Amino acid sequence: MFALVDANAYYCSAEQVFRPDWRGRGMVVLSNNDGCIVAANRQAREAGVVKFKPYFEMRALCEAKGIIVCSSNYELYGDLSAKMMEVIGRFAPEQHIYSIDESFLSFRRCEAAIPDLTQHGHILRRAVWRECRLPVCVGMGETLTLAKVANHAAKKIQGYNGVCVIDNHQVRSQVLARMQTGDVWGIGRRLAKRLEYMGINTALQLAQMKPALARKNFNVEVERTVRELNGEICKMWDQARADKQQIFSTRSVGERITGREPLRQALSKHAAIAAEKLRHQGSLCRVMLAFAASSPFDDQPVSYRQVHRFAYPTDDTTRITDVVSDLINTLFAENVRYYKVGIGLIDLVDGHFFQQDMFDDHPSNPALMKMVDDLNHRYGSNTMFLAAQGTEQKWAMRRKLLTPQYTTQWDDIPRIKC
Numbered sequence: 001m002f003a004l005v006d007a008n009a010y011y012c013s014a015e016q017v018f019r020p021d022w023r024g025r026g027m028v029v030l031s032n033n034d035g036c037i038v039a040a041n042r043q044a045r046e047a048g049v050v051k052f053k054p055y056f057e058m059r060a061l062c063e064a065k066g067i068i069v070c071s072s073n074y075e076l077y078g079d080l081s082a083k084m085m086e087v088i089g090r091f092a093p094e095q096h097i098y099s100i101d102e103s104f105l106s107f108r109r110c111e112a113a114i115p116d117l118t119q120h121g122h123i124l125r126r127a128v129w130r131e132c133r134l135p136v137c138v139g140m141g142e143t144l145t146l147a148k149v150a151n152h153a154a155k156k157i158q159g160y161n162g163v164c165v166i167d168n169h170q171v172r173s174q175v176l177a178r179m180q181t182g183d184v185w186g187i188g189r190r191l192a193k194r195l196e197y198m199g200i201n202t203a204l205q206l207a208q209m210k211p212a213l214a215r216k217n218f219n220v221e222v223e224r225t226v227r228e229l230n231g232e233i234c235k236m237w238d239q240a241r242a243d244k245q246q247i248f249s250t251r252s253v254g255e256r257i258t259g260r261e262p263l264r265q266a267l268s269k270h271a272a273i274a275a276e277k278l279r280h281q282g283s284l285c286r287v288m289l290a291f292a293a294s295s296p297f298d299d300q301p302v303s304y305r306q307v308h309r310f311a312y313p314t315d316d317t318t319r320i321t322d323v324v325s326d327l328i329n330t331l332f333a334e335n336v337r338y339y340k341v342g343i344g345l346i347d348l349v350d351g352h353f354f355q356q357d358m359f360d361d362h363p364s365n366p367a368l369m370k371m372v373d374d375l376n377h378r379y380g381s382n383t384m385f386l387a388a389q390g391t392e393q394k395w396a397m398r399r400k401l402l403t404p405q406y407t408t409q410w411d412d413i414p415r416i417k418c
Helices: 010-017 042-046 055-065 074-091 117-132 144-156 169-177 188-197 203-207 211-217 220-229 260-280 317-331 366-379
Strands: 002-007 027-030 037-040 068-070 094-099 102-106 136-141 163-165 247-257 283-293 303-314 338-350
Touching: 002 117, 002 144, 010 027, 010 037, 010 074, 027 042, 027 055, 074 094, 074 102, 074 117, 117 136, 117 163, 136 144, 144 163, 144 169, 144 220, 169 203, 203 220, 211 220, 247 260, 247 283, 260 283, 260 317, 260 338, 260 366, 283 317, 303 317, 317 338, 317 366
Parallel strands: 027 068, 136 163
Antiparallel strands: 002 102, 002 136, 027 037, 094 102, 247 338, 283 303, 283 338
16 A cells, blocks of 8 residues: 655645644745745635736735735745654655655555554644644555545545545545546646547546557556556656756846846856755756846847856856856846846766766865755755855845744744743
8 A cells, every 4th residue: 555645735834833823814825036826725715816826916815805925935845844754754664755745655565564544544644733733634545646546535525534545446436436537646637638528537437448548549657547546556656766857947036137246146046056956966067058038028038048068077066156157248238137047057967977087177076065065954055155146135036925934044943932
């Protein structure tokens, strides 16, 4: 048996951990630069809020309904997620963290030790709530896809109280009959539309499709989904996800950039972010792409980009930032109000087995980079950074509705008065 443990409206729930007075109220969380709504809890959706709509279109509704609005507090979400995953991992011998708010568990070779899986799921839920104050739902099934289906039922179908176990044909049929094909893991909106034309509207109808027909009309992944819905294991999580072939760090700025130095600082910041991601997956880059552009909605939008090929592959932030400084004159133009900037690291190679060159006159400094990464991981991002990134980052991401970073910033640690 497998289990999928998923937090309910995670961003909103994380905001409520240190604000119990917000529980039970409508809440939304905004995207970068407070652009659109990326998370909305049940109360907000019932009030009419639509996810992924621009916030300016929903602002009046939120104010009229008294819905709480927050900027994305990624530092808080990441730290609380790590704590939640640690608690979840105690309930099974194998765990795979699928996303910031989802975790798979495997009960292989220990199912006999758990006589009641439903009770085990409820104990898990209570433990996460007791130790993290985060609400989660638990779905269990014979395959990863059925675990996803069960989790959907635990959240959406009344009577399961947050835990659904699909362990027999009757329960499986009942749940699949009440689930749309578009809600099945791996199907999505486009495939669901094609299935609808074939008269397949529910997950149960999809499970009843012949696997060979699914492969012929769609692809092998749909065939695997059909087999998994019938209890046949066809998918397993990857213990080591495939490395990314390209790494980008790009973002629209909170305040338009009009000067050469602020542009250099913004690009240096993105170079540091991309380089840290590069080191995290153990890769080196041969080519860097730097770009800066005004808004596409400006009267005369402009865009500049430059490509640099390193003589020797690198993951060193200092080397990459040096190149950014050299390219700044070709990226900056007077009278341009830059809105979006970014760095891309492409043509990546495996850093674990790459043969270094003794003639490299500017070798990387892995010890220095490891120290920087360790300090930033331990004490919070940007604890240590290159001076090229600047200290007054007026162009930084706009988060006017940001809540305190209760667990990652010393100044934001909650104070309790007795």
